[in-house]
Amino acid sequence: MSRTKKLGVIFDLDGVIVDTAKYHFIAWQQLAQSQGWTFTAADNEQLKGVSRVRSLELILSWNKANISSELFERLLKEKNERYLSLIRDMDESEQLPDVLRVIEQFKAMGCKIALGSASKNARPILNKVALTPYFDAVVDGTNVSKAKPDPEVFLQGAEALGISPEACVVFEDAAAGIEAAHAAGMMAIGIGQPTHLGHADAVFPNFTVIDDALLKQLINGQ
Ligand code: B16
Ligand code: MG
Numbered sequence: 423m424s425r426t427k428k429l430g431v432i433f434d435l436d437g438v439i440v441d442t443a444k445y446h447f448i449a450w451q452q453l454a455q456s457q458g459w460t461f462t463a464a465d466n467e468q469l470k471g472v473s474r475v476r477s478l479e480l481i482l483s484w485n486k487a488n489i490s491s492e493l494f495e496r497l498l499k500e501k502n503e504r505y506l507s508l509i510r511d512m513d514e515s516e517q518l519p520d521v522l523r524v525i526e527q528f529k530a531m532g533c534k535i536a537l538g539s540a541s542k543n544a545r546p547i548l549n550k551v552a553l554t555p556y557f558d559a560v561v562d563g564t565n566v567s568k569a570k571p572d573p574e575v576f577l578q579g580a581e582a583l584g585i586s587p588e589a590c591v592v593f594e595d596a597a598a599g600i601e602a603a604h605a606a607g608m609m610a611i612g613i614g615q616p617t618h619l620g621h622a623d624a625v626f627p628n629f630t631v632i633d634d635a636l637l638k639q640l641i642n643g644q
Contacts, residue, residue, distance in 0.1 A: 425643040428609065430585035431528045432576055435539035435562075437470055437595030438613050440516050440551055442509065442541075449504035450481065453497060459485040467618075471596025473540050473569045474498055506543070514552040520629035525556050527637050534558045536579035538592065540569060559583050570598040573606035580606070591640060597621070611640065 436442040447466040454461035461481060469477045478498055482489065489497070525535060536559040537544060544562035548554045559582035561575050568574040580587045592603035595614045600622045603610035611626065612619030619625045624640075626632050632640075 426588045427643055428589055428591045428641045429533060430536065430580055430583045430590040431533050432536045432538045432579045432590055432592045432603075432608070433525075434471070434592070434594045434596070434599050435537055435541055435544050435547060438518070438593050439521050439537075439553065440512070440518060440547060442547065443470060445505055445508040446477075448508055449501050450477065452504055453501045454481060454485075456500075457487070457497070459487060471540055471570050471594070471599045473563060474502065474542065476569055502543075509543075509547065509550070512547065512550040514550075517551045517553065518628065520632075522553070522556075524629045524632065524637065525553070527634050528641070529556065531638065531641055533641060534583045534585060536583050537561065538575045538579040539563065540566075540575065570596065571601035571605060573602050576603055576606040576608055580608070594622070595619075609640075609643075 433439055443466065446469065447463065450466065450469070451461050459481060465484060468480065472480070475498065478494065528535060535557050537548065537557055539562045541547070542563035545560060548557065548560065559579055561578040561582060565578060566575045576590070576592055577587060580590045587607040591609040591611060592599070593611050593613055594600050594603060595612070597618055600610045600612055600619055610622045611624050612622030613626060613628060615627070616625045
């Protein structure tokens with residue numbers, strides 16, 4: 423793990439700041455059912471951090487289904503409409519536990535904060551959970567052309583903050599996101615289970631177990 427002092431903190435959105443995976447799951451499952459395809463909770467795990475287009479490609483391949491490009495586009499739109507209706511009433515009560523404490527503590531330590539998400543819905547979701555004012559930069563699925571594990575999203579985040587990659591730390595819930603952070607030359611902290619995130623520099627089940635002393639250690643590269 424790099425001992426460089428960390429000046430920038432980049433958060434993934436889905437699974438780190440808010441648990442949207444359950445809504446993505448319902449939306450994909452409804453869509454799959456409408457087409458006579460199967461889609462399980464285990465399948466949904468494999469879509470964490472994966473773009474919308476790639477997610478549909480994977481569901482098609484698991485079901486050995488071939489569809490026209492017109493239907494592909496229509497299903498992408500339909501999935502997003504289902505997802506948006508599921509998150510319509512989301513509010514700040516859906517911030518994952520202690521996210522705000524951690525962000526405020528990083529700010530108090532002088533760090534800059536960025537979002538690095540694959541989602542094209544990241545900005546409205548940040549607004550819904552009342553966290554937009556805390557972010558110095560937002561990079562999301564509308565800005566990047568290469569999906570995680572490519573480092574593009576995090577490199578753009580560091581650039582937007584004006585901080586070198588080795589002075590950034592990333593919080594991620596997806597294996598591909600940890601790979602992306604490492605490919606960007608950043609420290610990667612997994613939020614979730616070591617079984618999925620064993621290649622991270624450290625893994626915590628959630629933010630409630632990361633106290634302020636531990637946050638200081640992470641920032642000081644210890
Ligand atoms: P959307 P993250 C990712 O966000 C989700 O983990 C993934 O499940 C989803 O398919 C992807 O965003 C695209 O989301 O359909 O809203 O553009 O974890 O990188 O914040
Ligand atoms: Mg995520």
